[in-house]
Amino acid sequence: MTTSQDTERYFSSTYAEARERFLNAARRHTDQIDSYPVDATGAQGEALSTDVAMIAPPNARRLLILTSATHGAEGHCGSGCQVALLDDAPMLARAAESGVALLLIHAVNPYGFSWGSRTNEDNIDLNRNAQAFGAQPLPVNADYADVHDWLVPSEWPPTPQNERAIAEYIERHGVQRFRSAVSSGQYTHAGGLFYGGQAQSRSLRTVSHVLRTQAASFADISWIDYHTGLGPQGHGEKIFAGRRNEQEVDRARQWWGADIAVPFAGTSASVDVTGQLASTIYTCCPESRPTLMAMEYGTQPFEAVVGALRGEAWLRAHPDAPTDVATALRRRVRDAFYCDHDVWKGMVLGQSRVAVLQALCGLSAT
Structure with missing residues (x-):
């Protein structure tokens, strides 16, 4: 049973604290730790880095990857799950006995984790950024252009006219089309929401390098990428x-259960997107058999989360905003992606442990 003391040990209030806890926990199990700095400064003036720990038993042919803070502000959750695993002796022993190596990538987006932003230092959504830039056309989200000016208003708080325009769009086109317009990803408005960028970000290149150098030799790879912000509070969807491959979908169902959600089939709280971080596995580890899952924990209703992201986007465009306004907007983003109370944290850890165990069982059976 997870206690209040456990959640205090595992979940951190800042990126700097989370990084220290992760590194200290990882050093107890391995000396295979690498750090990849980001050329930006954290909210507390700290250096920023993506840290990678490999825990590999001899002759391991299977690999479980756990990633946190793909969306920076969601890193409180993912980091907590990674640190908890590093403190879980029975689970670590099971992985070793099963010949499964663990690759923990902490703070894929350290800038966003530190500053309480979903996106990175260039406002890029790293889960929309894994595209073949220059090799093929980028996805087109024509609907986003229709709502961008309302989503990122010229003044804050938004005017009643602004809010009415959004409500009228939803009334005309429906909630689902609005959600898709907002969150499926866009590549035209660099200051907007869910912006996928015009080139692969430094963070994505870092993850690709790690996969090629540390993961590509494994025959079977499972990947759990931790996220927050969609669905009922505390529920881990x-x-x-993975890609549109029925064999991969069936394998994921065998491992994690019939309730695994499939965005392209319309059974997920998430809209169907491309450019996800986990899709880098196909180019970086082409000889491996992947089984991929995002663990998405609910926090607040979709409208509240979008409202927080709108405020953050406005703040990026107005860096001279009064301190009290900036602080309130950043706090709103934090609350949208991290529920800082024991019940939610306990639910997160319990469901994470089950998902990790299921992945180990699935890998062991291959």
Whole structure:
């Protein structure tokens, strides 16, 4: 049973604290730790880095990857799950006995984790950024252009006219089309929401390098990418994160259960997106057999989360905003992606442990 003392040990209030806890926990199990700095400064003036720990028994042929803070502000959750696993002796022993190596990538987006932003230092959504830039056309989200000016208003708080325009759009086109317009990803408005960028970000290149150098030799790879912000509070939706391949979907169902959600089939709280971080496995580890899942924990209703992201986007465009306004907007983003109370944290840890155990069992059976 998870106690209040456990959640205090595992979950951190800042990126700097989370990084220290992760590194200290990882050093107890391995000396295979690498750090990849980001050329930006954290909210507390700290250096920023993606840290990678490999825990590999001899002759391991199977690999479980756990990633946190793909969306920076969601890193409180993912980091907590990674640190908890590093403190879980029975689970670590089971992995070793099963010949499964663990690759923990902490703070994929350290800038966003530190500053309380979902996106990175260039406002890029790293889960929309894994595209073949220059090799093929980028996805087109024509609907986003229709709502961008309302989503990122010229003044804050938004005017009643602004809010009415959004309500009228939803009334005309429906909630689902609005959600898709907002969150499926866009590549045209650099200051907007869910912006996928015009080139692969430094963070994505870092993850690709780690996969090529540390993961590509494994025959079977499972990947759990931790996220927050969609669905009922505390519920962990298991979202299939692979390509449109029925064999991969069936394998994910066998491992994680029939309730695994499939965005392209319309059974997920998430809209169907491309450019997800986990899709880098196909180019970086082409000889491996992947089984991919995003663990998405609910926090607040979709409208509240979008409202927080709108405030953050406005703040990026107005860096001279009064301190009290900036602080309130950043706090709102934090609350949208991290529920800082024991019940939610306990639910997160319990569901994470089950998902990790299921992945180990699935890998062991291959």
